[in-house]
Amino acid sequence: MHDDTGSGHGPAAGSATPTAARNLLSFKPFSRFIKSRWYPGIFQYPTLGVFVLIMYQLLAGPRAAHDNFGTALTWVLWWPLLPIIFLFLGRFWCTLCPFGKLNDLVQRFVGNNKPAPAFLKKYGIWLIDAMFIAITWSDHVFGIVENPIGSGILLLLITLGVVVSGALWERRTFCRNLCFLGGLAGNYSRAGMFKLNATPAICATCTTQSCYKGNPAGAGGRAVPGCPMFVFPKTMDTTAECNLCANCVKACPNDSIQMSFRTPTEELWSVKKPRIEVSFLAMVIMGIVFVQNITMLSIWNDILGWFGKELGITNYPLIFTLSFIVAMALPVGSLFLTGRIAGIFNKDGMVRNFTLFGFAIIPLDMAGHIAHNLFHLLAEGKAIWYTALQLFGKMEPSGASTAIIDTATITALQYIVVLLGALGSAYAAWRIAKRNYGEAGNAVATTAPYAVLIALLTVANLYLFSLPMAMRM
């Protein structure tokens, strides 16, 4: 098992800067619903049904992405909505996720419930980082988003991984240690505005640890399993691993668990033990957003042409791989360099700076991700309706646009989102500096290099969003 029960991570999430947020569970109808047997199944089973439809469409539906309902639902609706859900509701998606439900079902019937391998527990996030990079690379080289079969095979691979994990290991080992989306969800949820935490005063006298171990007589007298994500609410200092399944709410005999809204980014400067792999993932996501943007722009053809003309390379996978390495290395390298400069003022090492301030980049990451996908959601949103019509043998109207709103408005929204993200990142950097170097009087000097980096990344994002972008469908 993971050792989240007694690792002394510090107070509950966000409690370093306590806010008088209203506990949503004090609202009786909400509390009753969350504790009922209906939650989260009422969301999970319909989602599982939609997932089956998507799989069928991807594998057996029209071969052209433009006509495929599965492609539209996956890449025009679900993928763009995902970071928005993480921002407002944390990892709520992970509760609905059909893969998570599949894991639970496999586990219930044939699960061997062995402890997750130590390797996975130790290097899980690095594996997630690597998988994220590999999937993005594969998308451009083999075709995933624009090829329904490619998308279908990706989902089949994940399904296989989930079944193996559910059959072998306890709880949601796959979600916690292997799911690339889980890594993304965890990162973004840290900056999000929803949190679940325990009440320290109540937990101080608790000896049952029901939230972690489960309770044979939980809410409504029903047996409730322990936290599927190996989290012990009493000591957790982050919402990154909480998927809001509410097992802890149902299992706790003392009603210690709270759910509330908080100031976005609040958690980023209150994490007790920041880990370098989380910061690394934040920078990788920044690189991926750059890659996704650049390859959808007309200048991508100019870049391909330059490679062919200047270097004599015309092999697309090779060109993309080189560009990909550069795009990944730029944000990671620039944060290391900034850490080196900031280290002059705060006297900490480059790696320590990287680890601390990588968290500050998460809001800008999320903003870049949301802004990029706003285009697909708003400029191609009607494709969902048109492809749904095709399921019933009806064709989309001739010359019909897939746009929900005009491009100029979408671009304006993208700018606003990126600027909000930049503000969030700058503020988080300031608070991290203040928390770690405030007493030594180095907070302002430490923040300055990071503010410059955030400004540069923001300008790069804004420039990319100012250029015309290709559609997915």
Added chain:
Amino acid sequence: MRFAAAMKGLARIIPLATIILATSQGAFADGEMKGQVQNVKGYGIELAFMNNPVVVGKNQIMIRLKDAMMAPVDGAMVTTSAKMDESMKMDSSAMSNQKPIALTLMRNPDVAKKGEYMADIQIPYEGKWIVDATVQVGSETLSATFDVEVGSSGPNMAIVGAFIGLIAIVIIVAGVNKARGKKEQAPKA
């Protein structure tokens, strides 16, 4: 324990098998390339596709060129233009906007026999397609038009079946292992 060993073995096989499955689409391709032939000015122009019947998706198009003596002709310039039949476009804007797919077919001596010119083609829609082939042999220009029926590709049942098979094996092995574990624990209790 035998089942534990089986699980370990499975854990080793699965990553390899999944890589093979994910990259094996091409392995199921039909190697035969037989097509339609037209005689133009004494030359035989044969249009063929690697995957026959032709379905939506990636395929390889081939023109096989023979002279009046049925001898393969090398050194020709071969181009094709494939477009959807107008009657098939109906009122889908995407289909209506579909531009003809123009290709230059090359003779790759490593994979093609004499007189065979090939190129990759991505066919986006099912239905009736018209392929215009233009062949330049010396000073002579030959043209031929072929009708090609493109079907829905459907799922690659080999891939889907293999995944389902693999998942079924995992579930069966895990289930048997779980049952055996319970059995072994029962006397102790």
